[in-house]
Amino acid sequence: MAQSLSDTIANIRQYAVEGREIQEEQMDLDASGTEARLEKTIRELQQRVDEQEAALAESNTDLNAIAFASEDPRKKLKQLLAVTTAYKNLTSTTPYLPNKNKKESVLPALLAARNIRQTVNGTKDAIASTEEKIKRTESQLRVEEANLQDAHAITKAMKNRIERLRTHQIDRSAKTPAQLAKELIQAKRAQQETYDAKIEELTGAMNDFLNDHLSAMIAAEELGGPVVGDMVDPGEGELAAGFTRTGKTKSTKKMPSDSKRQKTIDQIWGSGKTVGDDEPMTEAEAAHDELRTLIEDLFLTLTGPGGGKAYHQLERDSAASRFLVRAKIAQFHPKNAKQMRLIDFGRELDD
Template identity: 35%
Template structure:
């Protein structure tokens, strides 16, 4: 809503005068005589207003403007109404009886109106402050919805164009060519799916070996639940946990034990074992630490679940691996047998 600049200037001038008056009042406070004089002016103004109201009432009463009740003749009532209308018309045409320039009444009215506007503005500001965060959040949500709608619209437009292009191309091909194209597309899609599945499986195995196995071993030993501590060293797993879930103090290790825990030494040992081959492969398959044992158990459980599909698998024992899969919403237990577990069929809704 546009505001007239002249009104803005008047408001600013009024505010400046008010500040100047306040400054003058602070510098030169009113004396007792000035306050009494101001009060006398107020009393005079009130008496003047009361006298004016009384004169108006007397004038109306002298003109006989009282309208009689029921039982009055219609002609008499019409005459009364006409006299009342004539009196009010004369009052409307007369000049208003305004207070004198020296009267404090205009200042009082202006102060009362200004105070009312200030209170309304304060209430409006408080209400706006309360609603501003929700309005900003609503604006952000609307902007996000708009961006999503734009992306969906662009994706649909691109897909429509692709479908139209494919339909125009397929219109010129024979049924055998269309069948060959369909078979080739399915083969390409199958190869891409196998490649992505293999990569995903390798990433999962690496995640289990590098990060998840130590946490699973710690939970199996009575330590923290998977996810509470990101890294658990092998020394803590070898020492174990107390009945309260606190890690025990690791035992003192010899120089040979420190060499065995050295990652560089472990890589050298693994390289030597791979070079030997033959009979050593069977002994190398056995886990050498609790972390590796937890990793092997997790790999075996995932392999058995993937091979069984949507069928339940019998668990040899309850372990941290099975509890982790259930908490992660990847697998679910049998409703009547907690020793059976299966993968959640994520793709059923899409296949249907």
């Protein structure tokens, strides 16, 4: 056992010495004789091929016969034995290399060049693959960093919220029920005042919009003109002249008399409509008054005892009511088009 271990160590050392000598030996790559050496190597390889073909011819072996297994069991067994014997002989035989121990052959240089090129190509593929992986990793890293920042922000906000709630809870626990009730009433009053101011502001903006733009367009639709939005800001003269059956403005060269104009307003919006100093309303003013009154009635119905489910009874089918439905502000009763209500955006559209 000791002798076998000593022999193994000696072989390893001998292999290392030979490898170092081969590594230190300079390979002769003289370009002037490369072609001649290459031709010589090819001749040697061709000579070796010829020798193998001659040996095969002398053996009188039928290649077609041995290429396929015979149906006869005995012949098939002989074929398997021959193949096994040939395999064992070839595995124990050193591969043939022409002039492997001579510097004249260029085969070692060719094999080395092939290995170097394979190594270079493999390195290039590995570099490209690594660069792609680096890009994907960097992209994923940026996403993770963004997620981490969001998590930090959420954590900070939650901590601040918890701290405020804790402080609020401490303050509440230090106060009497009477003080808490008083503060709650004050907060509700302040909130109500804020809501009232906002309602007043929105109401003024709505009245301005109705007076400046929407009332004239609703009056035009009521008089037989285009629907709201198709004719922007019709003038008082166009409203006074009226519209044709096709919805186009009549000529303003011959304006109707005041009595005829007032009669038309009375027929559509009702008689007795006046503004300051008992002056008769214009078409736009009448439409403005009707729309504003309709919105107020719908709002009162929404906030009334019906709990948002009650409907307002319309006196007639008007351009104002149709506009509110088209604008998704109100909706008709599904079974009665003369009843409508405002849409409660805090609830479902359907009951």
